[in-house]
Amino acid sequence: MPDTTADEDDPKPAARDDAPGRRDPLPAIPRRGRAAKTFRLAATGVILLAAILAAAFVWEFYVAAPWTRDGTVRVQVANIAPQVAGQIVEVRVQDNQTVRKGDVLYVIDPIDFEVAVASADAEVKNREADLQVKNAQSARRQALSTVSTSVEEKQQFAGAAKIAEAALESAQAQLRQAKVNLERTRVTSTVNGRVTNLLMRVGDYARTGTANINVVDTDSFWIDGYFEETKMSNIRVGDTADVKLMGFDPHLTGTVHSITLGISTANAAASTQGLPDVNPVYTWVRLAQRVPVRIRIDHVPPGVPLIAGMTATVFVNGGRGPAPNWFMDLRDRVSALTTPAAGPTAAADQR
Incomplete structure (x- = not known):
């Protein structure tokens, strides 16, 4: 019977590649590949950190x-109104014009006020003359003895002089008021600013206390x-x-x-009976x-x-x-x- 035993020196038969349960060993990762992977991980971490910081920054400033x-x-x-009434005879500004405090905006017809000043001035002169006469009469009576005049008569002339003095002061006050009214016919700006929405024109009638020109301060x-x-x-x-x-x-x-x-707030409004008017509807939002x-x-x-x-x-x-x-x-x-x-x-x- 022939010997079928293989010689010990003969090489062992090679294992088949398709043997069941056998896997190929993983190839070794080169150093360059590991560095690239590490770089990608680090870059991802940096980007994630930057995104978190940016989100926190946006939340802080936006919310x-x-x-x-x-x-x-x-x-x-400034809603400027005249302090005297009269017809407007001159408008010295235009719409959207820049003005300074004290600039004349328009002029009211001053004729009636000039007449009032002249009349008040004449009244002052009349009262001054009357006071001089009354003072002279009182001085003469005061110089006389009680044989020539009575004490009562002296008091009457002294009182008449006092009345004339008071009348003069009243006339002087009326003259000052007439001059002030004449000055008020020149309506001036009360602020530094710009005229806006100018609608007046020459010939309009200005009424006391009614605003007719506006100046943006x-x-x-x-x-x-x-x-x-x-x-x-x-x-x-x-x-x-x-x-x-x-x-x-x-x-x-x-x-x-x-x-x-x-x-x-709407709930603070009182009803017709004076009670709080509370809205019964309450929204969740x-x-x-x-x-x-x-x-x-x-x-x-x-x-x-x-x-x-x-x-x-x-x-x-x-x-x-x-x-x-x-x-x-x-x-x-x-x-x-x-x-x-x-x-x-x-x-x-x-x-």
């Missing part, structure tokens, strides 16, 4: 910080910012503020001047009330006009330094894009 797009430029307007501009009550805890009197007017890139700077102590905050304007950049009624974005710094311009611009753009999408109801709620 937590006190700012509002509901701001308005305000100003005082250019020294009285301020900003009213209407902040949500949830942000009022971060607003203090004296805080600095940045203001951006709609349509202008440069920012105004200002200071929180005052905070209002009350706003209107409670909108934050807006509280007016007055901002004093400290600096206006060149080329930025102040016009009452303009829309402003107000950011109160609260001691954290001025807000970046790029952030306020970005915030305005985002708000402008998102506000129309909210629909008219949401826009009305925001107001």
Whole structure:
């Protein structure tokens, strides 16, 4: 029987590649691949950290910080009324003309007042002459003895002199009043500003105490910012503020001047019986009330006009330094894009 045993020196048969349960060993990762993977992980971590910091920054300035797009430029307007009545004979200003305090705006017909001054002056001269006569008569009576005149007669002449003196003082007062009325025919501006909405013309009749010309007081501009009550805890009197007017890139700077102590509420109105009129409807969604905050304007950049009624974005710094311009611009753009999408109801709620 032939020997079928394999020779010990013969090599062992090679294992088949497709043997069941056998796996190929993993190839070794080169050093360059490990470095690239580490770099990608580090870059991802840095980007994630930057995103977290950016989100915190945006949350702080966009949500937590006190700012509002509901701001308005305000100003005082002097409604000037004449102190005497008469026909207007001269208008010395035009609409939107700049005037200074004391400038003549228009002139009322002075003829009647000039006559009144002349009449009062004549009355003063008459009273002065009468006083001289009464004083002379009283002096002569006082020099006589009781044999030539009685004590009662002396007292009568002395009293007549006193009456004449009082009449002179009254005439002098009427003369001063007549001169004042004559000066008041030249109606002047009471503030530095600009004439607005001028409708009067020569020939109109000016009535005492009825305003007929308006002057915007250019020294009285301020900003009213209407902040949500949830942000009022971060607003203090004296805080600095940045203001951006709609349509202008440069920012105004200002200071929180005052905070209002009350706003209107419907439940405070009394009924016909004098009792509180409380609305029985209570909504689950409670909108934050807006509280007016007055901002004093400290600096206006060149080329930025102040016009009452303009829309402003107000950011109160609260001691954290001025807000970046790029952030306020970005915030305005985002708000402008998102506000129309909210629909008219949401826009009305925001107001």
